[in-house]
Amino acid sequence: MQYFFVLPLNYEKIAAYFANPYKNKCMQVFKFGGASIKSADAVRNMVEILKRFPDEKILIVVSAMGKTTNALEEILHLKLKKLSTKATIQKLYEDHANIVNSLFDDHASEPLEFLQSIFEELENSLEKIDINHYDQSYDSIISYGEIISSNLLLKYLELKEFSITKVNAYELVRTDDTFRDASVNWIKTKETISEKVKNEFTNHQLLITQGFLGGTEEGQITTLGREGSDFSAAIFAYSLNAKAVTIWKDVPGILNADPKKIQDAVLYQELSYKEAAEMTYYGASVIHPKTIKPLANAGIPMHVRSFSKADKGGTIIHDCKVIHEIPCIIIKEKQSLISFQLNDFTFITESLIGKIFDTLNKHHIKINMMQNTAISFSICVNDDLHRLDQLMSELKNDFSILYNTGLELITIKNFNESLIDRMTHKKEIYLEQRTRKNYQVVVKSLESRV
Numbered sequence: 097m098q099y100f101f102v103l104p105l106n107y108e109k110i111a112a113y114f115a116n117p118y119k120n121k122c123m124q125v126f127k128f129g130g131a132s133i134k135s136a137d138a139v140r141n142m143v144e145i146l147k148r149f150p151d152e153k154i155l156i157v158v159s160a161m162g163k164t165t166n167a168l169e170e171i172l173h174l175k176l177k178k179l180s181t182k183a184t185i186q187k188l189y190e191d192h193a194n195i196v197n198s199l200f201d202d203h204a205s206e207p208l209e210f211l212q213s214i215f216e217e218l219e220n221s222l223e224k225i226d227i228n229h230y231d232q233s234y235d236s237i238i239s240y241g242e243i244i245s246s247n248l249l250l251k252y253l254e255l256k257e258f259s260i261t262k263v264n265a266y267e268l269v270r271t272d273d274t275f276r277d278a279s280v281n282w283i284k285t286k287e288t289i290s291e292k293v294k295n296e297f298t299n300h301q302l303l304i305t306q307g308f309l310g311g312t313e314e315g316q317i318t319t320l321g322r323e324g325s326d327f328s329a330a331i332f333a334y335s336l337n338a339k340a341v342t343i344w345k346d347v348p349g350i351l352n353a354d355p356k357k358i359q360d361a362v363l364y365q366e367l368s369y370k371e372a373a374e375m376t377y378y379g380a381s382v383i384h385p386k387t388i389k390p391l392a393n394a395g396i397p398m399h400v401r402s403f404s405k406a407d408k409g410g411t412i413i414h415d416c417k418v419i420h421e422i423p424c425i426i427i428k429e430k431q432s433l434i435s436f437q438l439n440d441f442t443f444i445t446e447s448l449i450g451k452i453f454d455t456l457n458k459h460h461i462k463i464n465m466m467q468n469t470a471i472s473f474s475i476c477v478n479d480d481l482h483r484l485d486q487l488m489s490e491l492k493n494d495f496s497i498l499y500n501t502g503l504e505l506i507t508i509k510n511f512n513e514s515l516i517d518r519m520t521h522k523k524e525i526y527l528e529q530r531t532r533k534n535y536q537v538v539v540k541s542l543e544s545r546v
């Protein structure tokens with residue numbers, strides 16, 4: 097008699113191992129987000145961080161400076177509403193020009209020329225946007241933030257005599273044409289990145305590239321979803337089988353709650369990939385939700401460290417067995433609750449739910465929480481007016497639709513009753529769920545009401 101043993105296999109992990117069995121011991125990926133390059137002083141601080149690693153080959157992934165992406169979104173929306181964009185563009189230009197003048201001093205003329213020409217290009221691109229192709233127009237405009245920051249930082253790091261060159265993520269991270277939420281073609285991306293980047297590292301200590309951006313086979317720029325630069329760092333690390341990724345943030349690392357919202361939050365020194373992925377799934381905005389998977393599959397550790405206290409270790413996310421029992425609070429803002437109902441006492445059936453799911457999928461809307469009753473089906477999703485308008489106009493003939501905006505989704509892992517009381521105090525509860533370990537609630541703050 098023959099016996100067959102069937103083992104549970106993680107095919108992606110095995111494929112990653114065979115594709116690249118040896119860690120690229122000499123290179124790592126650093127990601128600097130908007131906050132870490134928001135001013136001239138912040139950029140000088142970034143230089144000090146890089147000086148701490150003179151013997152390392154580092155691929156630097158940068159986001160747009162400060163709140164540039166929000167400003168570009170505002171410019172796009174003004175343009176689509178046929179309102180004047182002049183003042184907002186001028187302010188964005190001046191914010192960048194002030195940083196350039198402070199950083200480059202006597203050498204500012206060339207970066208200022210670059211800045212002028214790229215802002216002219218931005219204005220020309222704005223003339224070409226097409227409301228019928230909103231997502232594509234969005235990517236063509238919003239991508240300017242990272243293109244500007246990567247070029248300015250390259251020039252500054254050259255001035256500071258680093259051995260550095262730039263590679264463009266929109267030529268290397270190959271995606272489909274799902275604009276605003278592009279999917280990565282991992283095989284092509286890995287091929288392109290390893291070829292190009294290895295080549296450039298033979299002559300340079302540092303490479304700089306844009307976070308958040310990708311590109312289609314046809315050369316159109318795509319974006320990976322808001323706050324997607326952490327994911328970009330993971331894409332590059334995975335493709336190069338880097339030794340580690342470090343994300344430099346304005347917090348000491350990952351805490352059991354956002355320290356800007358919960359005063360007594362405590363730092364995790366280490367987290368397993370699973371725990372970290374779960375936190376991002378529920379909406380911990382410190383890391384983009386797609387970041388952990390490629391790193392976990394390739395076994396690459398990720399450090400989250402403070403850019404203002406670069407001597408501190410922060411949090412390491414890696415393959416470890418630690419399971420934290422302390423409560424973890426995740427507050428996801430800018431939520432909408434949409435309820436689909438039938439007015440004739442028809443029950444909500446699987447086929448009706450199926451129709452809602454198909455439409456959500458078509459418009460790339462992700463559900464953060466859901467619940468059904470006999471005659472209604474409710475979903476909590478991110479406030480994205482453009483996508484939600486499309487969803488509701490497509491389903492309005494089948495359902496009567498109620499919706500509330502400006503809500504918060506609060507998740508408490510390892511909850512206790514006093515914490516639930518604390519978190520729901522002065523809040524109106526719209527939807528509530530609990531399992532043995534997790535508590536979730538959709539609320540509206542009563543204090544913010546007029």
Ligand SMILES: Nc1ncnc2c1ncn2[C@@H]1O[C@H](COP(=O)(O)OP(=O)(O)O)[C@@H](O)[C@H]1O
Binds near residue numbers: 323346356381
């Ligand atoms: N659990 C958490 N631990 C640490 N920071 C958190 C957590 N949840 C949310 N945050 C927020 O994440 C922010 C850092 O992420 P983000 O603003 O995206 O950084 P960057 O844009 O610089 O990459 C912090 O300022 C903090 O307010």
Ligand SMILES: N[C@@H](CC(=O)OP(=O)(O)O)C(=O)O
Binds near residue numbers: 165322
């Ligand atoms: N600039 C993009 C991508 C990004 O990840 O930015 P940050 O690293 O500053 O969150 C955004 O704001 O969405």
